[in-house]
């Protein structure tokens with residue numbers, strides 16, 4: 001795996017070798033408590049180190065959610081830096097969940113924070129929000145391409161409130177989500193085996209109701225704690241199923257702190273995805 005190989009190619013290989021599971025690292029206070037850890041920076045550090053060590057060899061990617069680190073201020077961010085670095089050093093890809101989106105000039109600064117190889121939080125990919133306009137993400141798209149990184153742009157989110165914005169019809173007559181998906185497809189044109197510019201599409205949807213064939217990965221949160229199951233994936237993703245990166249946070253982490261129990265839970269998730277993919281593909 002060379003550092004400059006595009007994210008899409010690295011992710012495709014990881015998904016093919018290890019199965020597609022993306023393990024969320026969402027250190028909720030309730031999870032820290034269930035693991036017998038204090039709700040402080042020390043507890044946060046132990047939680048993340050345990051999850052990374054237990055799962056790094058087994059999952060396609062980790063997705064640390066920045067909010068749970070930010071709540072501890074600079075010391076929490078330092079734990080996030082170490083978590084990202086340790087996960088990457090252990091051979092796992094890291095999708096840093098920060099959901100950034102801003103005017104282009106500020107977007108450049110966000111891009112440097114996560115997608116510049118020298119940045120303390122440099123990650124394989126980040127989540128982005130397109131609601132200041134897909135075009136405003138340009139600095140992040142360009143830096144991701146130059147750095148061999150990827151992005152996941154919110155298209156159809158897993159929460160019930162998202163549809164009011166994402167299903168709305170834009171000025172050009174397209175559904176807002178479809179315009180995002182079309183923007184991603186254009187970024188991925190000609191990429192093989194998989195583009196680096198992905199969409200977020202919730203596993204909780206009744207149906208996609210949009211063309212998901214963007215030649216890029218489809219991050220699918222909403223499994224477990226938000227109610228979706230592996231069996232829902234074929235219905236939502238149809239013929240784009242092979243590009244789905246299913247993300248599970250709480251429903252995986254609740255099996256800790258035993259590394260063996262975490263690994264066994266990840267294995268069960270992987271088997272459920274394999275079964276669903278085999279019947280739906």
Ligand SMILES: O=C(O)c1cc(=O)[nH]c(=O)n1[C@@H]1O[C@H](COP(=O)(O)O)[C@@H](O)[C@H]1O
Nearest residue numbers: 065127157158159200221225226248249250
């Ligand atoms: O971008 C995301 O990851 C995301 C998008 C979305 O539509 N819904 C969603 O739940 N997420 C994130 O995915 C994770 C879901 O966690 P669990 O519900 O615990 O599996 C959280 O970190 C959310 O912030």
